[in-house]
Amino acid sequence: MISEPTVGEARSVMKHSEFEGADSFIVNLMGDGEFGLERSLLNEADLGELFRSTSLPSMACYYRWKYTGERVDEDDEERMEILRTAVRAGARAVDMVGDTFNPTPGPDEFSDEATEYSLDPDSTAREFTTDPDAIDRQREEIKAINELGGEVQLTAHTRTHLSPDRALEIATAFERRGADMVKIVSVDTSWEDLLETLEATVLLNRELEIPFIMMSHGEHGVLGRYMAPFLGSMLCFTQHEYPPGGFYLQPLTPNVRAVFDSIRNVTPTREPADQSWL
Numbered sequence: 001m002i003s004e005p006t007v008g009e010a011r012s013v014m015k016h017s018e019f020e021g022a023d024s025f026i027v028n029l030m031g032d033g034e035f036g037l038e039r040s041l042l043n044e045a046d047l048g049e050l051f052r053s054t055s056l057p058s059m060a061c062y063y064r065w066k067y068t069g070e071r072v073d074e075d076d077e078e079r080m081e082i083l084r085t086a087v088r089a090g091a092r093a094v095d096m097v098g099d100t101f102n103p104t105p106g107p108d109e110f111s112d113e114a115t116e117y118s119l120d121p122d123s124t125a126r127e128f129t130t131d132p133d134a135i136d137r138q139r140e141e142i143k144a145i146n147e148l149g150g151e152v153q154l155t156a157h158t159r160t161h162l163s164p165d166r167a168l169e170i171a172t173a174f175e176r177r178g179a180d181m182v183k184i185v186s187v188d189t190s191w192e193d194l195l196e197t198l199e200a201t202v203l204l205n206r207e208l209e210i211p212f213i214m215m216s217h218g219e220h221g222v223l224g225r226y227m228a229p230f231l232g233s234m235l236c237f238t239q240h241e242y243p244p245g246g247f248y249l250q251p252l253t254p255n256v257r258a259v260f261d262s263i264r265n266v267t268p269t270r271e272p273a274d275q276s277w278l
């Protein structure tokens with residue numbers, strides 16, 4: 001994940017990350033220089049310089065919130081316009097939240113209320129709308145971005161734990177909207193929760209036609225970030241380093257590369273009945 005304030009600093013982290021084993025980038029465009037690119041750089045020329053400085057694919061994201069905890073000034077239409085600019089500038093994909101055009105209400109990110117919300121398994125899953133007008137507009141947005149040559153990942157950071165069936169319900173709804181990829185970020189507050197998130201990963205891998213990411217917020221979810229790619233999730237978000245005040249749930253890039261390179265030959269090739277058993 002790239003959260004640097006300037007093109008020069010972002011390029012530097014990308015170059016180091018390439019050698020550490022990254023194979024794609026997610027670039028935070030929100031934040032105006034605080035854990036995201038400065039607002040003045042969100043134009044085709046500057047973004048183009050960034051995205052074209054690597055042969056690896058980049059995904060642009062402009063959430064409603066910043067990593068400092070405040071909300072962004074832009075509304076959903078303006079956020080989508082920034083993401084379209086990113087695609088024109090060479091971003092391979094954009095991250096579009098699944099309640100775009102009909103925001104799910106809920107507490108501010110990183111607030112005490114957000115903690116309470118995430119600890120309550122009965123909270124409503126956020127970033128998931130079923131409003132027909134919003135869904136139509138999301139479909140149109142996906143079409144427009146596809147026409148520009150970009151792909152769309154529909155995302156829900158649900159801020160509450162999901163059962164495997166609920167995770168599948170949201171992911172298949174996103175698939176039906178025409179998403180090119182799906183990302184579901186659940187919440188894990190125990191090892192039992194993590195086991196359900198891994199079960200959800202297996203379920204999504206079996207049922208979805210499109211690539212997906214299944215993972216979770218919370219410290220119990222960190223282990224799952226390393227493991228889910230072996231069960232079908234398409235990637236593990238990593239960081240080049242941990243700056244003060246940063247987001248520490250994502251493992252460091254070289255560690256994940258070492259795990260991926262060490263664990264080999266774990267995908268079964270034969271049915272249990274065709275294997276020899278001791």
Ligand SMILES: O=C1C[C@@](O)(C(=O)O)C[C@@H](O)[C@@H]1O
Nearest residue numbers: 026061157185217237249250
């Ligand atoms: O969706 C993701 C994953 C994330 O939520 C995480 O927990 O690693 C951080 C987000 O910024 C990123 O876009």
